[in-house]
Amino acid sequence: DAKTTQPPSMDCAEGRAANLPCNHSTISGNEYVYWYRQIHSQGPQYIIHGLKNNETNEMASLIITEDRKSSTLILPHATLRDTAVYYCIVRSAWANNLFFGTGTRLTVIP
Amino acid sequence: KAGVTQTPRYLIKTRGQQVTLSCSPISGHRSVSWYQQTPGQGLQFLFEYFSETQRNKGNFPGRFSGRQFSNSRSEMNVSTLELGDSALYLCASSLESGAGGAFFGQGTRLTVV
Numbered sequence: 001d002a003k004t005t006q007p008p009s010m011d012c013a014e015g016r017a018a019n020l021p022c023n024h025s026t027i028s029g030n031e032y033v034y035w036y037r038q039i040h041s042q043g044p045q046y047i048i049h050g051l052k053n054n055e056t057n058e059m060a061s062l063i064i065t066e067d068r069k070s071s072t073l074i075l076p077h078a079t080l081r082d083t084a085v086y087y088c089i090v091r092s093a094w095a096n097n098l099f100f101g102t103g104t105r106l107t108v109i110p
Numbered sequence: 111k112a113g114v115t116q117t118p119r120y121l122i123k124t125r126g127q128q129v130t131l132s133c134s135p136i137s138g139h140r141s142v143s144w145y146q147q148t149p150g151q152g153l154q155f156l157f158e159y160f161s162e163t164q165r166n167k168g169n170f171p172g173r174f175s176g177r178q179f180s181n182s183r184s185e186m187n188v189s190t191l192e193l194g195d196s197a198l199y200l201c202a203s204s205l206e207s208g209a210g211g212a213f214f215g216q217g218t219r220l221t222v223v
Contacts, residue, residue, distance in 0.1 A: 034211065043200050043214030044153070096141050096204055096212060097166045100153035
């Protein structure tokens with residue numbers, strides 16, 4: 001079922017931009033890219049989603065390549081509170097079932 | 111605006127018992143999904159309800175069931191509990207099926223002894 005590939009872990013210095021990559025080479029035309037994060041033992045938190053255009057909100061930016069086979073989540077100024085597991089999920093427009101892979105464990109270092 | 115509320119937060123049950131967990135979605139959200147999270151299997155989709163109808167179902171045995179009420183509140187039930195059912199059960203609500211982000215509650219931590 002895995003539709004996305006993410007590195008298992010990454011470190012980022014506090015205050016620097018965190019760039020989290022995701023590969024979704026089998027994405028189809030009606031599938032969106034979603035990003036969530038989960039801070040230890042809490043419910044996952046929605047961050048951002050996009051179809052083919054780059055998106056930005058108050059939390060992050062999402063850059064999707066032109067061929068839509070990969071994307072990057074950017075946290076512009078990482079803080080210690082951004083330490084979490086980040087999940088990249090591909091989801092069709094008409095289904096609410098999210099497939100969570102293993103995600104990327106981001107550690108922000110002081 | 112209140113978030114997704116799950117009750118209870120913690121629960122301890124004995125093998126063979128049954129359990130009912132509750133989820134109140136964000137006001138105005140009509141879609142409720144349930145997930146199970148364990149250290150070994152990660153986050154797995156259980157089922158989704160929209161307008162009181164089950165729309166999608168994950169790969170879980172029939173001991174896991176759910177329902178949704180007219181006010182969009184949802185319950186999930188697990189019968190004949192097994193030790194392996196110990197997990198964090200998460201509920202997520204969305205505006206409607208397939209649109210926008212899903213917002214998760216804090217979960218119910220179920221321990222089966």
